[in-house]
Amino acid sequence: MNLARKETFEGRGILIYLPPSYAKGENRYPVLYVHDGGYLFEDCANWLQHLIAIGSIPEVVYVGVETDNRNEEYTPWPAKALVEGRPDFGGKSPEYIAFLADRLKPHIDSRYRTLQSPEHTGIVGASFGGLVSLHAAYLRPDVFGAVGSLSGSYWYDGYLDYMREQPQPPRVRKLFMSVGDCEGIYKDNIQKWMVPNTIKARDLLLEQGLPAQSLKFVIDAGATHDSVFFIKQLPEAIRWFF
Template sequence: MLSGTLIKDTFSGRELLIYLPPSYQTGAKRYPVLYVHDRGDLFDPAYSGSLSAIEKLCSNHELPELLLVGVAAENRESEYTPFSEPHLIKPGQTYGGKGALYAAFLAHELKAYIDRSYRTDPRRESTGMIGKSFGGLISIYTAYLASETFGKIGSLSGSFWFPGMTEFMRVQTFENANLRIYMDVGSTEGTDRSNLQKEMIPRTKKAFRILTESAASREDLKFVIEEGGVHRFERFAKRFPEAVKWLFGSCHNNAQNDRSF
């Protein structure tokens, strides 16, 4: 049973799933905030046990209590993609490429609503974003557009095979390079594909390598390859609590980066 509280909210027509930690109801403390794409399915108890794992980390003082804000997408393949590109498996269709509009919505509209509606710590170093697959892709993309707003970024098996993403990263700079970034990928992801998704692992490694050259401190970057990991929700959800711990926890010396790239 959860100790904290899950509530449903809406903003600008979008469903929000918000987790309030146990102490939220009894004091005046302000809390860090982690925005989670896909309506927060990574922490929704209907889909996984990751929220119980996060509460355990908090009760063990390995992670500070924080708010989790799940944000529903209006059109996932449009909002979570940075550029308009031909669809891999739907002939004649395209990925919408409205990532910049979505990033601006998160940084300038949704965050303002959450900060005025809940007791948040609004500072960038207390504000993060995380997602899986396309949600991981858009998290890293948003870091380039809104690094003055989001200081912690998580990408679980981000879709870095997406055309043009690593090329975009190569020529961009962060407005504020003092970022804490977590990335991971499963060791078998893309190995069964014949399309661009077969580039999942090499392009993810390339993306991380670019980050090591552009972020302020390599000590604030973490890259994990899950041995045997596949591109499945249950894998993302299993890794989610440790990703949150590394981004927000006081212990910054967890697993070492995989440097074999």
């Protein structure tokens, strides 16, 4: 993979990787928007390039989007902090999702050779990044047709209730969800429900009519809530999406 550049868009850092063949022709490529600055692909770039070389994953344009405050931007509505003395959660993901869909995506599409339809546009993140990715599926399925929720924070206050209240599941083409079976086992707050709440979220989606062939669900044996396991799931999500 070739690092195209580190850009700034509307005051926010954007990290862009272009696939190996990008400079060699006029092909257009799917795009994957990645939360938390794109560490999910940046920290395993050599591995992804190897997987491309052996034909294990397709070539994709990756767009890493930085945030100054993930507790503000990746949460769907305000909620109290889990730890006394920490800032409360800000609940500004609708604004963040609108930024991605209505301003950043048109900018990327105007500068790079992208496939622009929802089926070729993915969004992925881990932890709160996984939560905001699913929320983007609810709010903007017209833009994001491939959604990756890696260890999504479905313990978040009221989120399962929000899902239950929806008349139908997100109208996305592909949804990838994963969780480690050891996540939350050392917690004594609501985060201890990481695994059962993720399973409940999956079951709700299927009960509401999400086609089984649109969902891939992975329980990663022995995995804790750590970036090494989030990154491990990224190629699986890419294969599923594209």
